[in-house]
Amino acid sequence: KAGVTQTPRYLIKTRGQQVTLSCSPISGHRSVSWYQQTPGQGLQFLFEYFSETQRNKGNFPGRFSGRQFSNSRSEMNVSTLELGDSALYLCASSLGTKGEKLLFGSGTQLSVL
Amino acid sequence: TQLLEQSPQFLSIQEGENLTVYCNSSSVFSSLQWYRQEPGEGPVLLVTVVTGGEVKKLKRLTFQFGDARKDSSLHITAAQPGDTGLYLCAGVQTGANNLFFGTGTRLTVIP
Numbered sequence: 001k002a003g004v005t006q007t008p009r010y011l012i013k014t015r016g017q018q019v020t021l022s023c024s025p026i027s028g029h030r031s032v033s034w035y036q037q038t039p040g041q042g043l044q045f046l047f048e049y050f051s052e053t054q055r056n057k058g059n060f061p062g063r064f065s066g067r068q069f070s071n072s073r074s075e076m077n078v079s080t081l082e083l084g085d086s087a088l089y090l091c092a093s094s095l096g097t098k099g100e101k102l103l104f105g106s107g108t109q110l111s112v113l
Numbered sequence: 114t115q116l117l118e119q120s121p122q123f124l125s126i127q128e129g130e131n132l133t134v135y136c137n138s139s140s141v142f143s144s145l146q147w148y149r150q151e152p153g154e155g156p157v158l159l160v161t162v163v164t165g166g167e168v169k170k171l172k173r174l175t176f177q178f179g180d181a182r183k184d185s186s187l188h189i190t191a192a193q194p195g196d197t198g199l200y201l202c203a204g205v206q207t208g209a210n211n212l213f214f215g216t217g218t219r220l221t222v223i224p
Contacts, residue, residue, distance in 0.1 A: 004155070033211070043156075043201065043214035056211040090155050101146065102212065104155025 004093050004105035012111045018079040021108045025072050025093030031055075032074040033102060034066060037088040046089075049074050050096045078110075086112045116140060117202055117215035125221040126192055134187045134218045136202035143207045145178055145185045150199040192222045 005024040013019050025032050033056075034046040045058035049068035066076040072093075078085055088109050092102035120135045136145070144163040148156035160169050162178035162185065169176045173196075175188040185202055202215040 035214070042216050043203075045211050045213065048211055058211070092155070101158040101161060102156075104157070106154050 004091060004103055006089075006091055006105035006108050008108060009106065010109045010111075012113060013081050014113050015081055015083060017081050018077065019081060019110060020075055020077050021089055021091075021110075023074045023076075023091035023093075023105060025074070025091075026103055029093040029095055029103075030072055031094045031096035032068055032072065033092045033094070034074070034076050035090045035092065036060075037090055037107070038086075043090070046076065081112045083112050086110060116206075116213045117204060119200075119202060119215040119218045121218060122216065123219050123221075125223065128193060128222055128224050129191050132189050132192060132220070134189075134200055134220070136185045136187075136215050138183050138204065140204075141182050141207050142204035143182070145182075145202060145204045146212070147176055147185070147187055148201045148203060150201060151197075156199075156201055189220075192220075194222045194224050196220060197222050 007022045023032055031050045033048040036044045036046055046060055046064055047054055047066050048056040052068045063079045068074045088107045090104050090107045092104045094100050094102050117136055117138045126132055144161055146161045147159045149159055150156040160171055160176045162169055162176055165180045165182045167178045173190045177186045189196055200218045203212045205212055
């Protein structure tokens with residue numbers, strides 16, 4: 001069974017640009033959650049999508065957005081990038097039941113210069 | 114303010130030693146999970162505890178969920194270099210849906 005796939009693996013952008021990250025969940029999983037990981041703040045929840053609908057949202061500005069397609073693949077977008085957006089962005093897939101385990105991808109390392 | 118505080122933040126020990134990592138909160142959780150993350154990878158689930166006072170063992174790792182479901186601990190016996198990594202606790206608050214992660218404990222086991 002293929003794992004959770006995130007692309008690209010690494011990304012370098014400059015301030016003011018926008019970026020789109022992609023996540024393909026495990027086959028059969030309908031929930032995709034996105035997290036931002038930084039050395040200072042740890043893992044922070046961005047949002048969760050389930051069956052193409054945003055089900056939960058963390059405390060991030062509107063520059064951070066996402067969507068989910070009918071095949072459960074998900075994208076997240078960050079507009080008007082800031083230096084502080086440099087982080088490892090992780091996506092996790094699950095069947096969607098509350099409290100169940102999350103299966104994480106290897107992440108996209110975003111550097112904003 | 115982090116919902117889940119882990120201690121210690123960093124831990125460096127010799128192979129064969131024992132260690133305990135703590136995960137504390139003032140909130141009650143319906144369940145709590147422990148993950149390990151290695152450099153360049155996403156976190157991998159080790160265990161889920163759901164009942165207050167529950168103890169689970171996974172080979173040399175022992176996980177305990179506090180009676181009040183506000184805290185948890187991870188004890189590793191006879192640590193090995195392969196145990197090196199970032200250990201994260203994560204909990205689902207009662208009444209909520211998403212998982213909150215702890216601040217993390219970075220463990221280094223020296224051969």
